[in-house]
Amino acid sequence: MLELAEGIDESNAWVYLEGEEHDEEEGEEHSEEEGEEHGHGGTDPHIWLDPKGAAIYVNRIAARVAAELPERAAEIESARDAGLAEIAALDEELRVGFAAVEASSRKIVTFHDAFGYFARAYEIEIVGVAVEAPGQEPSAKEIAALIDAIKAAGVTSVFSEAQFPSKVLDQVAAETGATVLENLYSDALGDAPANSYLGAMRANASAILASFK
Template sequence: MPDRRALVVGLVLGLAAIAGPAGGVSAQENAQAKLPVVASFSILADFVRQVGGDRVGVTSLVGPDGDAHVYSPTPADAKALSAAKLVFINGLHLEGWLPRLVKSSGTKAALVTATKGIEPIEAAEQEHAGKGGHGHAHGHDDPHAWQSIANAKVYVANIRDALAAADPAGKAVYDANAAAYLARLDATEAEVKAAVARIPAQRRKAITTHDAFGYFVKAYGIEFLAPQGVSTEAEASARDVARIIRQIKAQKVPAVFLENITNPRLIEQIARESGARIGGELYSDALSAASGPAGTYIDMMKHNISEIEKALAAGPA
């Protein structure tokens, strides 16, 4: 008489083979079932992935190490928008190229401004103008609101609510994912504040390529100077560079930092002529590749404060 357990196992395996993986849902069908959304740039895309989890398929228009200030959309971007149910944007005039892309794509997706509810700070007034005598294109609002973790929590809440509205069946998942992520953001902010506290007050100042850290300055008390304005579209003039060098010498600024989205030559020139040391590379407007030091927003904030502390905490005042 055949072994009864063997018969049962054979029956189960046979049924599984007929039904296919995941009770009849193939991997391809599962991928297609995800809510298709688009985010304008890599930092925002990470927020959406953290909240959306496995229920959401996220396409980032501007990828890792990409510059959202000067991005040129592609036909693939228009195709992604046309298939999306939601399009998440930063707003505050960061994505000047986006309205044309939305129009050309014919998308019916809801447009979600992730900075809704954030009080913008004024962009630092710059004395220079870009090519052709034009200043930056951001108006008076600084778009880099994600540089404050308190603001990042507003992004997350807006994303959570938009996903739940578009996919009511996933509301409990989005709520749980958002709550867990908000707790991680609180822990990260505590690390940032502790690191700043270890830097002597007189050394809490540095130079970056462009003025992307205004919200960080306001939240955490590190003073950043920049020869460029809030957009990389405008080039620093010789007058701006000379002014920054004088400022470094007068205020004894300890370090200058490279940024992942900008040409390093400007900072290298300023360091050479001012005598300030070059600190590490900071991530301002874009994440690194997943294998890099800033593959997620939390990794980015931890990396940045680590580089800032290393460069500013030690050495003569």
């Protein structure tokens, strides 16, 4: 915990982002508006799906709030530390959970290209995605390639995302015999218990772990 809080400051956060080849200039802004093109073609902005990435945000938010409210610095610091401790515990819990599954079984297919950071954190292979970003329609060729990848990998389930209903997954499932599993949380929270960051992350992890069995 202490290590996490001390290890990630603003300058390290930048190193982290650079290390992930994250380009802040290009298409990173993440549109929440439904129906609008989801502006992250070519880059994956979902850093928060790795708890270590979420910790970066917590540090940044705490620093910004403390700058606005210096008289409450101690309070902000303790809230930050409590949040970082919960995030570190989440990270450890997920690490242990995924490590218990044989590496060759850790494979997922998701709706959009959102789980790169999550997959890297827990050594999960992303076999494919239906679309790079919501709002896009995959070509027949792309759908065929995804179907081939799913068959080759022996994946038996594909994950939908509540925020982005899609017929593509149904088609892919019909042609591969895979089951469409509902719903991962990538860009928005859900109903309780997925109505918090920690809750959504745990819901994702338990759905993904269950899909490996």
